[in-house]
Amino acid sequence: MNTCLQVNQKKKACVAIIIASAVKKRVNRKRWVKPWLLKRNIYTHLNLLHEIHSTEEEDHYANYYRMNDACFNHLLERVTPHLLKQDTCMRKSITPKEKLAATLRFLATGRTIECLKFSVIMSPAAIGEIIIDTCRAIVHVLQHCIKMPTTEDEWKAVAEEFGNRYHFWNCLGALDGKHVGIKKPAHSGSLYYNYKGFHSIVLMALVNAKKEFIMIDIGTNGRISDGGVLFYTKFWELYQQKKLNLPEPSILPGSARISPYVIISDEAFALGQNLMKPFPQNSLNEERKVFNYRLSRARSVVECAFGILNSKFGIFQRDLAFEPSKAALITATCCYLHNYLLQYASKSYLSSHKKKESKHTNTFVDMECTHNRNPPRDAKSIRENLCQYFCNEGKIVTNETGK
Template sequence: MSVNNKNFTPWSTNKLNKLDYHEIVSNEIDSVYCGPTIKRPLHVQYFCQYTVLTILLQYVNPLVNILALYTFNNFVNTQLHFHDHKSESVFFSNRLRRVPKMDCRKKACAAIIIALGSERRTARRYWMKEWLKKRENFSHVVLLKEISLKEKEDYRNYFRMNEETFMKLLSLVSPFITKQDTFMRRSLPANEKLALTLRYLATGRSFEDLKFSAIMSPASISAAIINTCEALIYVLQDYIKFPQTPQQWETISNDFGTLHRFWNCVGAIDGKHVAIRKPDDSGSQYYNYKGFYSIVLMAVANAKKEFLMIDVGMNGKISDGGVLFYTKFGELLREKSLNLPNPAPLPLTNEEFPFVFVGDEAFALDSNLMKPYSQKSLDCYRQVYNERLSTSRVTIENVFGIITSRFGIFQKPINLNPEKAAKVTMAACYLHNYLAKENTNSYLCSTSNDESTCKPNLMSIRGTMSRNGTATAKNIRDRFCNYFNSNGKI
C-alpha cells in the first residue's frame, strides 16, 4: 500500500478549537486511507496505539517514556517491514515527528476517539474446515441413495414422504433455490437444500447438530433452510386455497355433513401457540399466559383435515381469542364479506340455517361462528349440541396433532427469531396439505415407525374476555340445538 504524504495535513490547535474532535479524527484518518469504506491499514492502527501510549507515559519518568516510545517505534517498523509495508514504515516515522504539541486534555480526547474507532481484525486461519470439503463423500444425501434402493419405509420416515413425492416437490422448488456456481466455490445443490430443510422440519434439530450429518456450516444451513422454506410457501400456495365462491363453501359443508353430521358447517377454527426462543430486546412482548415465548398460529380446517386458512406471526402476548380480531379472516368474518352461501335448510326440515364455522370457548359467539354452551348452563339437550359441535371442531385439533407428530420442529421451542419462525411454521403447514393430498394414506394415518411422537406442544389460546354473543347469535345456536335433538338426532 502506498501513501501520498503530500495530502497529509497536520493537526493544529486552531482546528481543534473550531471543530469537534470526532470530525477532526475522521477527516485525518480519511486523508490517510483514501475513504471511509476501506479497512484502516496496519500503520494507522499502530499510530492509534502510539498516540494512546504517549498519553499514558507522560506521567512517568522521562527516561522510561523515551525508552518505551523508542521500543514501540522499533517494534512497529519491524512489523511493517515483516509485512512488506516499507513505505508505510517511513510514513509512520515521519508522522510521529509531526504530532503537534497540544495540551494534554485535547490530545487525550483525540487519542481516545482514534483508539475506539480503530478496527482490530483477526486473520482467518483457513477458508473452510477440511471435513466440510468432503460433503460429497459423507453427506446424509449419500446415505439416502442407498436407503432409497432397499429400505423404502426408512426413506419415508426420514423425509415424511416417499421418494416419488420428494422428487415431485424437488422439481417444484429447484428453480427457486438453485444458485449459480462461482470461481471461488460451488453452490449447494437443490436436492441437498430440500433434504436438509425437510430433515430440519421433521426433527427440529439445531443447526449445530445438523452440520455433522449435512456436512455444512451452521451459517450455510440457516441460509439454505430459510431460502427453501420461502420457496416451499411460494410453490405450494395452491395447496392452501381459501374458498372464494358459495359453491366452494357448499362443497366443504357437504363434507362436514357426511363425515360429522353437522350440516351447514364450513370450517373448524382454532389457534395455537408455537414456542420460540426469547427474541432479543423484546421484553414480554412474546411471553404468553402459559409461561413461555411464542407466536400464534391461527387456522381454519375442513372436514378432510386440511388447512383452509393460516395466519402466523402474531406475538404470544395477545393470547386470547381476540387474536382472531387482528387477522384478515376475522375482518372478513365481521364484515360478512366471506361470500358464504345464503341460509339453507338442513336435512328433514324446511327451516333455513346460516352457514357457520365452529370453534371452542376461546371465541366469541357470532351469527356465523358457533361455540359450545358453557358447562354451567348444560342440560341434556345442550349436551347433545356440544357433542355434535365437538365432532366437527375436533378436525382442527386433529390437524394440529398431525403436524406436531410429523414435524418435530413443533415439539420444542424454535431457535429462530419470530420472522424466521413464522416462515418455518408456514412451510410446515403448506407441506401438511401437500402430503395430505399426495400421500393421504401414509401421512394422515399414524404408524409406529415414525421417529417422533405426538406431544401437546402446540398450546391452546386463552378465551376471549368478551364471551357474550349477540341475541341473534344465541338464537341461531338454540335453533341448532333444537334440530340436533329432533329431526337431526342421530
C-alpha cells in the same frame, strides 16, 4: 510559531492513536473453511438416503423426510429454479437437492443447527440461510395447497363435506388457534409472553372435513392469549367487510328449519351469528349435551390437523430459535407441506412413524378461553335452533329401530 506547530502535531498524533485503537485488528485465519466441510460429497446424509432407497426400504425413507420418494422428487423439481445458484472459481454451490434435504430434515426432527451440520456437512451460517430460503421457495410453489373458498359454491362444498362425514350441516370449517413456542426475541419485553408463561406466536387455522388447512394466519404475538386474537387476522377483516362471500342461510336437511352457515369453534372464541361454540358446562341439559357432542365431533378435525402437524414435524417439539417473522415462515411451511402430503401422498404421510411428543414441550398450547360473557341474542337463537334440530329432525339414527 514552533509552539503552534508542535501542538498541531500532537493533536494529529492523538487523533491517529484514537483511530488506530478504534479499528479492529484483522484476524488472520488459519484456514478459510474446515477441511471436513469440503468433503460433503463423502460424508453427507444423502449417501445414506441413497443406500436406504436402493434397498427399497420406503418406510425408512418416508420417515426421514416425512414424505415418499415421489413427493420429494416432485417438490425438488418445483423448488429447483428458486434455489439454484451458480458455481464459482472458489467452490461449487450447494445444490437444490442438498438444500431441500437439509430443510426437510430440520423440519422433521427439530434438531439444532449445530447438531444438523454434522449430517448435512454444512456450516451453521449456511444452514440457517438455506432453511429460510428453502422455506420461502416451498411456500411459493405450494400456494395452491392452502386455498380459502372465495365463492358461495366453494363454501357450500366445504359444508357438504362436513354434513356427509360428521352430520353437522351448514358448517364452513373448524376454527382453532395454538401457541407456537419461540425463544424470547431480543428487546421484546413481554410482547410475546403468553398466559402459560412462555414466549410464542399464534397459529390460527380454519380446517375442512378432510383435515386440510383452508386458512392460516401466523405471527400474532402470544400476549394476545384469548379468542380475541381472531380479530387481528386478515380472515376476520374480510368477514367484517362481508367480503368472504358466505352463503345465505338455508334449510337444514330433513326439516323446515332455516339456519345460517357457521364456523365451529371451542370456548376460546366468542359466540356469533356465523361462529358456533359449545354451551357452557354450567348450563347443560340432555339436549345441550347432544349439541355439544355433535359440535365436538365435527370440530375434532382441527385438533387432528394440529396433532398430525405436531407429530410429523419435530420442530414443534421445542421452542423455535428464530425471530418471530422467520418462525412464522417455518410454521407456515409445515402447514403447506401438511396439505401437500394429504393431497398427494396421504397414505405414506399418515402411516409413517409417529413421533412421540415430549412431555416437557411448551409448543402447540391451547388458547385461553374468551372473557366475552354476553353474546348477541340472535347468535343464542341460532345455537338453540341447531340444538333442537340435532335432537329431533337431525337426530342420528344408529340402527334400523331408530334407537
